[in-house]
Amino acid sequence: MKSPIHNWYKFTAGFSYKFVEEILKDVPKDAIIYEPFAGCGTTLVSAQKCGYMAIGNEGQELMYDICRAKLNWSVEQSKVKEHLEQIESILSEGIQTYDVSAENTLLQELYDSYNLKVLCLIRNYILKIADNTYQLFFKLALSNVLHKTAIYPIAVPYISRNKRLMNNGQPYEKFKTTCLNMVNDINLQSRSFTEAVVYLHDSREINNSIDSDTCSLCITSPPYLNNLDYGEVSKVHTHFWGITNSWNDITQKVRSQLVTGATTHYKDAEFDIDDFMQTDFALHNENIVPELTRMYEEIKKNAKERAGKKSFHILMMHYFDDMYRVLLEMRRVLRAQSKAYLILGDSAPYGVYVPTTQILGEIALSAGFDEYAIYKIRSRGTKWKSLSNRHNIELSENILVLS
Numbered sequence: 001m002k003s004p005i006h007n008w009y010k011f012t013a014g015f016s017y018k019f020v021e022e023i024l025k026d027v028p029k030d031a032i033i034y035e036p037f038a039g040c041g042t043t044l045v046s047a048q049k050c051g052y053m054a055i056g057n058e059g060q061e062l063m064y065d066i067c068r069a070k071l072n073w074s075v076e077q078s079k080v081k082e083h084l085e086q087i088e089s090i091l092s093e094g095i096q097t098y099d100v101s102a103e104n105t106l107l108q109e110l111y112d113s114y115n116l117k118v119l120c121l122i123r124n125y126i127l128k129i130a131d132n133t134y135q136l137f138f139k140l141a142l143s144n145v146l147h148k149t150a151i152y153p154i155a156v157p158y159i160s161r162n163k164r165l166m167n168n169g170q171p172y173e174k175f176k177t178t179c180l181n182m183v184n185d186i187n188l189q190s191r192s193f194t195e196a197v198v199y200l201h202d203s204r205e206i207n208n209s210i211d212s213d214t215c216s217l218c219i220t221s222p223p224y225l226n227n228l229d230y231g232e233v234s235k236v237h238t239h240f241w242g243i244t245n246s247w248n249d250i251t252q253k254v255r256s257q258l259v260t261g262a263t264t265h266y267k268d269a270e271f272d273i274d275d276f277m278q279t280d281f282a283l284h285n286e287n288i289v290p291e292l293t294r295m296y297e298e299i300k301k302n303a304k305e306r307a308g309k310k311s312f313h314i315l316m317m318h319y320f321d322d323m324y325r326v327l328l329e330m331r332r333v334l335r336a337q338s339k340a341y342l343i344l345g346d347s348a349p350y351g352v353y354v355p356t357t358q359i360l361g362e363i364a365l366s367a368g369f370d371e372y373a374i375y376k377i378r379s380r381g382t383k384w385k386s387l388s389n390r391h392n393i394e395l396s397e398n399i400l401v402l403s
């Protein structure tokens with residue numbers, strides 16, 4: 001949260017830039033880095049800062065725009081100031097008459113009416129900026145301010161209505177400070193840099209803009225098998241920017257583009273285990289299918305006894321199927337002798353231990369990697385020990401290294 005540019009956007013699922021920089025230390029400068037889950041751009045920004053070419057995919061439009069803004073260092077302070085002056089005059093003219101009643105009701109609940117007016121007037125101005133560089137820059141700045149001005153914390157990872165955010169007003173002042181801090185951060189960077197590229201693309205599919213055997217290193221953090229719903233995490237922002245307007249929109253425009261990581265991604269009735277056994281994934285991973293089937297049955301049985309009755313057994317199958325496709329594409333993009341580093345967490349849906357990291361290592365072998373190694377970085381899950389319904393299995397967060 002303190003590192004310039006990395007700290008431009010607060011993202012629940014962001015990971016450590018120090019991890020990326022540590023790996024890059026020993027990597028030749030002509031290496032091209034691949035990042036299939038760009039998120040808020042940690043790998044891409046680190047690569048750009050350290051002088052490497054990097055290519056990434058991100059499935060969410062919101063995060064894709066955030067990445068592009070963080071990678072564009074051609075923004076000039078004088079132009080930022082010009083835009084801020086114009087925004088100030090629009091606010092002083094429009095604040096009395098602007099009507100927020102047409103804004104998404106979620107936004108009306110999360111911001112007081114004056115603050116929402118200011119945020120919307122700034123947004124409407126930004127959406128009319130013709131120069132993409134500046135539009136993305138200001139979009140990111142205002143997205144950041146959305147976190148700081150809501151009545152409740154909105155990304156922990158979901159909206160937390162039982163807490164109030166202290167100091168939640170003054171959207172324009174916060175916006176201006178954010179913009180000026182961002183320009184200062186850019187001014188600290190070298191002016192000659194190789195700009196990383198990011199695509200709005202689903203990493204389960206072949207990205208025709210990236211040739212085979214292009215990259216020699218992958219550093220990434222895929223979604224975990226832990227029911228985190230990225231569509232839900234970003235819904236205040238996607239509603240605000242008009243990307244989504246409802247649950248249905250989130251399902252169709254956001255969730256559908258992402259690795260299945262939450263039970264909200266699919267309809268239980270559409271899953272059939274016999275059909276699943278005929279998928280490419282099941283046919284090419286015969287060595288792990290018996291173990292997956294055992295866990296599937298056990299989770300399904302436990303689900304019947306739980307209040308929420310969530311279909312984590314189906315989620316698990318979709319997750320590994322999706323990740324198989326991601327690993328196939330990763331293998332295609334990477335040339336021989338490459339390494340891939342994936343930060344991953346193990347899982348225990350309804351108390352059934354799923355060695356997610358190891359299973360993905362095995363799947364990687366069938367996707368064309370030669371070998372894998374697992375390094376544990378920390379234990380997790382223990383802070384929930386006090387919850388009566390929670391399993392007491394110690395989970396770990398790991399680095400999966402594929403060769």
Ligand SMILES: C[S@@+](CC[C@H](N)C(=O)[O-])C[C@H]1O[C@@H](n2cnc3c(N)ncnc32)[C@H](O)[C@@H]1O
Pocket residue numbers: 011013014015016036037038039040041042043057058059060063201202203204220221222223224230257258259
């Ligand atoms: C764990 S986060 C990655 C965090 C990233 N390392 C960072 O520091 O921000 C996973 C990201 O992958 C994206 N994602 C999930 N499924 C995807 C897919 N199939 N294709 C591309 N991006 C995807 C999500 O939107 C999310 O931003």
